Amino acid sequence: MKGRITIICENTVSFKGGVGEHGFAAYLETERGNYLFDTGRGEGLVQNLMKFDKDPLAIQKIILSHGHHDHSGGLASILELLGEVEILAHPDLFLARYHISQKDEKEVRRFVGMKFQRAYLESLGGKFILEGKFRKVTTDMFLTGEVPRQTPFEKGDPKLFAEIEGKLISDPLLDDQSLILESSQGLVLLLGCAHAGMINTLEHAMGKTGKDRVYAIMGGTHLDFASPQQVEETVAALKKYKVEHIGVSHCTGLKAASRFVAEFGARFFFGQVGETLVF
Numbered sequence: 001m002k003g004r005i006t007i008i009c010e011n012t013v014s015f016k017g018g019v020g021e022h023g024f025a026a027y028l029e030t031e032r033g034n035y036l037f038d039t040g041r042g043e044g045l046v047q048n049l050m051k052f053d054k055d056p057l058a059i060q061k062i063i064l065s066h067g068h069h070d071h072s073g074g075l076a077s078i079l080e081l082l083g084e085v086e087i088l089a090h091p092d093l094f095l096a097r098y099h100i101s102q103k104d105e106k107e108v109r110r111f112v113g114m115k116f117q118r119a120y121l122e123s124l125g126g127k128f129i130l131e132g133k134f135r136k137v138t139t140d141m142f143l144t145g146e147v148p149r150q151t152p153f154e155k156g157d158p159k160l161f162a163e164i165e166g167k168l169i170s171d172p173l174l175d176d177q178s179l180i181l182e183s184s185q186g187l188v189l190l191l192g193c194a195h196a197g198m199i200n201t202l203e204h205a206m207g208k209t210g211k212d213r214v215y216a217i218m219g220g221t222h223l224d225f226a227s228p229q230q231v232e233e234t235v236a237a238l239k240k241y242k243v244e245h246i247g248v249s250h251c252t253g254l255k256a257a258s259r260f261v262a263e264f265g266a267r268f269f270f271g272q273v274g275e276t277l278v279f
């Protein structure tokens, strides 16, 4: 498959302009049509699509990496434009989710789940196709499904919780999934937040496709909230797998991104709003 990925929502902007927000979305133009992966938090999606000449009406399907508000918050605004469209995601998409931290010995609880009711989104035309298994989106394009947690160093974020069967528990984030594209130069992996772990996701993508050449990884990695040890082990694994281009951003954070720049040099690019990858 040939195509182009353009970052539409991201925390930062470059000289190219657009609006920054804490969130992630990417627009895919491929031989098999155009797709929207994630929708940001809802502040810049439509504005940035217009800014970068990406036709919202050409979107064939919407794919959601997980239910967090900073990836699902633009759903209503895009559905208002698009009307009927399929939305591919995991069955846990609508779980109530919280970020819980301590400040001055007090608990600070922030709702970070999907901010829309399913029925509302359906009334706008959203047709949810929820599935937890690896699946084909179109020829040469796949969704990982649930990613097995296998590496010893990818621990998940202890501040993330979900309400499951009436109880608030550490969020397993089983809905976290990524998009895999098979190009002639190798796999292209598009991450939302990679809550399952960047390397777990990469290894799962390689295992499912049977391909071990990796052209690019883009998207959020959640390494901003990981230990220095996890960042180091991640760098080592990316070197081992000879990933050609690393275009991460969003919840990667500047510390981990700087580490990647130092290690990978020109193979790293900062996936800001308007940044593109042609494959």
Ligand SMILES: [Fe+2]
Binding pocket: 023, 024, 068, 070, 071, 192, 193, 220, 250, 251
């Ligand atoms: Fe995120």
Ligand SMILES: [Fe+2]
Binding pocket: 066, 068, 193, 195
């Ligand atoms: Fe997330």
